[in-house]
Each structure stands twice: as structure tokens, then as C-alpha cells.
Amino acid sequence: MLQYVANGIVVGAIIAVAAIGLTLVYSILRLTNFAHGDFVTLGAYTALFINLGLGWRPAAALPVAFVVGAALAILLELLVWRKMRQMRASMVALIVASIGVALALRNLLVFFYGPSPQNFQQPVQRATPFLGLPVTMTADQQFALVASVVLVLAVHALLRYTTLGKTMRALSDNTDLAWVSGIDVDRVVTWTWIIGGGLAAVGGVLYGMTRPLYPELGWHLLLPLFAAIILGGIGHPYGAIAGGFLIGIVQEVSVYFGVPVEYKIAVGFVAMIVALLLFPRGLFGEASYR
Amino acid sequence: MNAVDQQDGARTGAPAGAEMLVMEDIVAGYVPGVDILQGVSLTVRQGELVSIIGPNGAGKSTLLKVLMGLLRPRRGSIRFQGRELVGLKPSAIVALGLSYVPQVRNVFPNLTVRENLEIAAAVAGPGAPQRIQRILDIFPDLRDKLRSKAGTLSGGQRQMLAMGRALILEPKLLVLDEPSAGLAPQMVNAVFQKIAEINEQGCTILMIEQNARRALEMSHRGYVLDMGRNAVDDTGRALLENPRVVELYLGKIAQQQDA
Numbered sequence: 001m002l003q004y005v006a007n008g009i010v011v012g013a014i015i016a017v018a019a020i021g022l023t024l025v026y027s028i029l030r031l032t033n034f035a036h037g038d039f040v041t042l043g044a045y046t047a048l049f050i051n052l053g054l055g056w057r058p059a060a061a062l063p064v065a066f067v068v069g070a071a072l073a074i075l076l077e078l079l080v081w082r083k084m085r086q087m088r089a090s091m092v093a094l095i096v097a098s099i100g101v102a103l104a105l106r107n108l109l110v111f112f113y114g115p116s117p118q119n120f121q122q123p124v125q126r127a128t129p130f131l132g133l134p135v136t137m138t139a140d141q142q143f144a145l146v147a148s149v150v151l152v153l154a155v156h157a158l159l160r161y162t163t164l165g166k167t168m169r170a171l172s173d174n175t176d177l178a179w180v181s182g183i184d185v186d187r188v189v190t191w192t193w194i195i196g197g198g199l200a201a202v203g204g205v206l207y208g209m210t211r212p213l214y215p216e217l218g219w220h221l222l223l224p225l226f227a228a229i230i231l232g233g234i235g236h237p238y239g240a241i242a243g244g245f246l247i248g249i250v251q252e253v254s255v256y257f258g259v260p261v262e263y264k265i266a267v268g269f270v271a272m273i274v275a276l277l278l279f280p281r282g283l284f285g286e287a288s289y290r
Numbered sequence: 291m292n293a294v295d296q297q298d299g300a301r302t303g304a305p306a307g308a309e310m311l312v313m314e315d316i317v318a319g320y321v322p323g324v325d326i327l328q329g330v331s332l333t334v335r336q337g338e339l340v341s342i343i344g345p346n347g348a349g350k351s352t353l354l355k356v357l358m359g360l361l362r363p364r365r366g367s368i369r370f371q372g373r374e375l376v377g378l379k380p381s382a383i384v385a386l387g388l389s390y391v392p393q394v395r396n397v398f399p400n401l402t403v404r405e406n407l408e409i410a411a412a413v414a415g416p417g418a419p420q421r422i423q424r425i426l427d428i429f430p431d432l433r434d435k436l437r438s439k440a441g442t443l444s445g446g447q448r449q450m451l452a453m454g455r456a457l458i459l460e461p462k463l464l465v466l467d468e469p470s471a472g473l474a475p476q477m478v479n480a481v482f483q484k485i486a487e488i489n490e491q492g493c494t495i496l497m498i499e500q501n502a503r504r505a506l507e508m509s510h511r512g513y514v515l516d517m518g519r520n521a522v523d524d525t526g527r528a529l530l531e532n533p534r535v536v537e538l539y540l541g542k543i544a545q546q547q548d549a
Contacts, residue, residue, distance in 0.1 A: 170401055
């Protein structure tokens with residue numbers, strides 16, 4: 001049982017890292033970004049490219065993946081999202097555009113890497129006890145867990161203590177007021193994309209350390225990501241973190257109770273629905289003022 | 291334009307300052323084909339307190355949104371100290387020395403009072419702690435509330451925070467949209483008194499006010515807007531004594547206040 005909880009925490013931590021960007025972009029831009037999952041895939045394949053091409057360990061590719069994810073996010077902000085905002089595009093138009101971006105990214109990866117699953121090339125790892133607890137994890141799982149927790153704490157510090165983070169929260173409260181308070185909203189939005197896109201790509205590398213890579217990886221991960229941010233209260237970064245861990249743990253623990261592995265994703269959604277029946281605005285949704 | 295002429299404490303003439311803000315022939319609207327503003331012009335001189343009054347739907351708030359760059363006018367020009375503002379981002383307009391307090395939703399509710407002031411202070415430049423101290427000296431009621439979320443403040447405290455947020459930028463021109471709206475009568479007096487003090491310390495002010503009589507009494511000059519056009523403009527005192535203005539725009543409010 002503990003072992004399943006531990007597996008769930010690893011999965012949950014990775015979901016949390018990837019979900020932060022999705023919820024930040026929603027809260028600041030009111031954009032439900034269906035291309036977010038493909039940033040996760042892009043990160044994983046960036047690490048694969050470096051791993052196969054240069055022989056680096058996937059963990060060493062994390063900073064590169066962050067930069068690639070952030071750069072693509074900025075590019076799309078300049079080419080697509082900023083223009084659509086200026087034209088005051090409707091929410092539905094933005095969603096459809098994001099699905100288009102998602103398809104383009106995914107098929108680009110299929111074009112270069114083919115549709116079949118691939119693995120990082122590295123020595124086989126044995127699961128070892130983690131921190132003296134009665135659970136075992138591979139070195140990569142341990143790394144993914146620690147890296148996720150560090151990133152989550154870093155995002156917390158950013159939002160709570162830095163001017164940029166406070167400004168990002170201000171923007172999610174009221175964009176027009178942010179503009180007339182003298183804040184250059186376009187600049188803060190760009191930083192939001194850097195953080196969101198970069199973290200999604202990093203989440204992809206961590207995810208790839210624990211299972212095979214395939215071009216639909218991010219697309220399939222998108223549903224648990226949405227489940228996590230809706231569970232937490234959409235637009236609340238802390239909700240996304242809590243939701244990510246909850247979804248991950250519930251999924252993995254369900255296997256312990258005899259749920260077939262192929263259905264464990266569904267269990268995550270059942271958990272989300274039950275939680276929303278109890279907390280209709282999400283776990284963190286009630287503490288919001290208008 | 292007019293000589294300074296103080297009577298009965300009401301300010302009747304404009305300080306002889308240079309033209310600071312000139313809005314000319316502004317046409318604007320939200321929906322294609324519908325012009326809320328149909329050619330409004332307005333001038334504010336250095337050191338003045340200027341009020342815009344008029345019935346609901348006259349386009350007063352829309353005029354301020356156009357001024358601050360939140361809504362692009364279809365026609366017309368806005369010059370602030372000689373610089374054209376039309377086409378600039380709102381943040382660039384603020385950087386030139388304008389600061390704006392909207393009527394509603396004028397604080398960031400999920401940020402604490404301190405965080406609200408901090409992000410404004412960060413925009414203003416270095417010396418944030420001193421800037422925040424200065425605002426707390428002007429609005430001492432905020433001191434006890436620094437760690438509260440702005441969304442939990444009372445109407446009056448919220449208005450003080452919104453004005454504090456705007457003043458922290460040390461604006462040349464403070465733009466206020468109905469600063470007394472929704473406040474208890476006691477708070478209304480306090481807010482008007484603060485506005486008069488801020489103006490006396492040299493900050494030029496342009497404000498919209500529903501409480502027209504009170505606003506005109508303390509203003510150097512006033513503009514009456516109606517149906518998206520300039521109806522009348524004159525000194526505050528002259529508008530108060532203008533029978534047409536009294537009948538059309540002040541009568542009802544005066545009755546309400548007497549009742």
C-alpha cells in the first residue's frame with residue numbers, strides 16, 4: 001500500500017509541475033490552453049534528442065528543456081495569442097486556436113521522431129529504498145520527486161515574495177486595473193508564458209524518466225492536468241499543486257485495491273467529480289474576492 | 291481663461307497654470323456603429339481641480355477610459371503636456387504622469403493591502419518602503435489593515451487604498467471616477483476633504499462626480515456632459531448658479547439631498 005502511495009506521489013508531483021503553467025495561463029489570460037500537453041511532450045522529446053544525440057543523462061537536459069519550452073511559448077504568444085487578445089477574440093476562438101496549435105506541435109514531433117514509443121538510452125536502474133522509508137524508487141523516480149517539489153516551492157516563493165509574482169496575481173484579479181496601475185501587462189504575460197511553458201517542458205522530461213515517450217504523451221496527460229487544476233479550483237496555482245498530488249495518489253492507490261491498471265486514469269476523474277460535488281468551486285476556489 | 295475670484299470659500303477661478311491636458315473632439319464607443327462619445331472636448335490646466343458632471347449614460351466614465359488608453363477613440367486627439375496619448379499603452383500613459391482610480395473594482399481584491407501598495411510602488415521606481423510610508427501617513431486607517439486582503443475592506447477603506455495606490459505614483463494628474471460612489475455620508479466628507487488636500491498640495495485633479503453640487507463647490511471648473519456631448523462648461527461657481535444647469539442636472543440631486 002505504501003509503495004502505491006509513493007508511486008502516486010511521484011506521478012502527482014510531475015502532474016503538479018506541469019499543471020502550474022496551465023492554471024497560471026488560465027488565470028492571467030483566461031485562455032484554456034489545449035496545447036499545454038504538447039509542451040510536455042516537446043520537453044520530453046527535447047531531452048530524448050539530447051540523450052540520443054549527445055549521450056547526456058535526461059536529468060542534465062532539464063535546463064535545456066525549460067529554455068525550449070519557454071522559447072516556444074514566447075513565440076506563440078507573439079505570433080498567435082497577443083494578436084488574438086488585441087482583436088478581443090472570444091474564449092471559444094482561443095480554445096479552438098489552442099487545439100490547432102496542439103495538433104501542429106504533435107504532428108511536427110511525429111514527423112521527426114515517428115509515432116512509436118521510445119525510451120531514454122541509459123543503464124537499467126534498480127529500485128532502492130527512499131529516505132529509509134519502507135518504499136523503493138528508482139534513482140530517476142527519486143530525482144523526479146525531489147525536482148518537482150523544489151520547483152513547486154520555487155513557484156510558491158515567486159508568487160508570494162517577488163514583485164513579478166505579486167504582479168501576476170494582480171493580473172489574474174483584474175487586467176484593466178493592472179494596465180492603469182502602470183504595469184506593462186504584455187511583459188508580465190510574457191513571463192507567465194516563460195514560467196508556464198518552461199515548467200510544462202520540464203514536467204515532460206520528468207515524466208519521460210518514469211515511462212516510455214510517445215507523441216501523444218502530452219495529449220493524454222492533458223486530461224489528468226485539467227482534472228488537477230479543476231479539482232484545485234481553476235486559476236489557483238496552489239489548487240493545481242494539491243490537485244496534482246491528489247489525482248496521482250488516487251490513481252496509483254486504486255491499483256492496490258484491484259482496479260485494472262488501464263482504468264486508473266478513470267479513477268482520477270471519479271475522484272475529481274466526487275471532490276467537485278463536495279467543493280463545487282474546487283478545493284481552493286472559495287477564497288476568492290471580486 | 292478666468293481670473294481667480296474667491297467667494298464664500300467656493301473656488302470660482304482657475305489657477306493661471308499652463309494647459310496640461312487637452313482632449314479634442316473625442317468620438318468613441320464599444321460596439322461598432324454606436325458612438326457613446328460624439329465629439330467631446332475638454333481642457334485641464336496645471337493645478338486645477340476639474341469636475342465632469344452629467345446624467346447616467348452621458349459617457350463620463352467612457353471618456354476617462356479613452357483618456358487612460360483602455361478604449362481607443364474612433365476620432366479625436368488627447369495631448370498631455372504636448373504629448374499625444376492616443377495609441378499609447380495604458381502603462382505608458384501612466385508613466386507620463388497620469389494616475390487613475392476607477393469607480394468600481396479599483397483594488398486587487400485577492401492581494402493584501404500591503405501587496406496592493408507594493409506593486410504600485412514597484413512601478414513608481416526605487417524607494418518603495420518610503421513611498422508606502424508616505425501613503426500610510428496620508429491614509430492612516432490603512433495601517434491596521436496592511437495584512438488583510440483588499441477584498442475584505444469596507445467601501446471607504448477600499449476607496450482610500452485605491453487612491454493610495456494611484457498617489458504612490460506621484461502623478462501630475464490624478465483622474466478619479468466617482469470617488470464618493472457607494473460610501474456612507476461620513477466617508478463622503480472624508481474622501482472629498484482628502485481630494486481637496488491633495489489638490490492644494492499641487493496635484494492637478496480631473497474627476498467625475500455623481501454628487502454634482504458638492505463636486506462643483508470644490509472645483510475650479512466643471513464640464514456638463516449630456517448624451518455624449520459637451521452641454522455646458524464654466525467655473526464651478528457659475529455652473530452652480532446657472533439656472534439651466536440647476537434645472538436639468540442639479541435640481542433632482544438637490545432635492546434628494548434636502549429630503
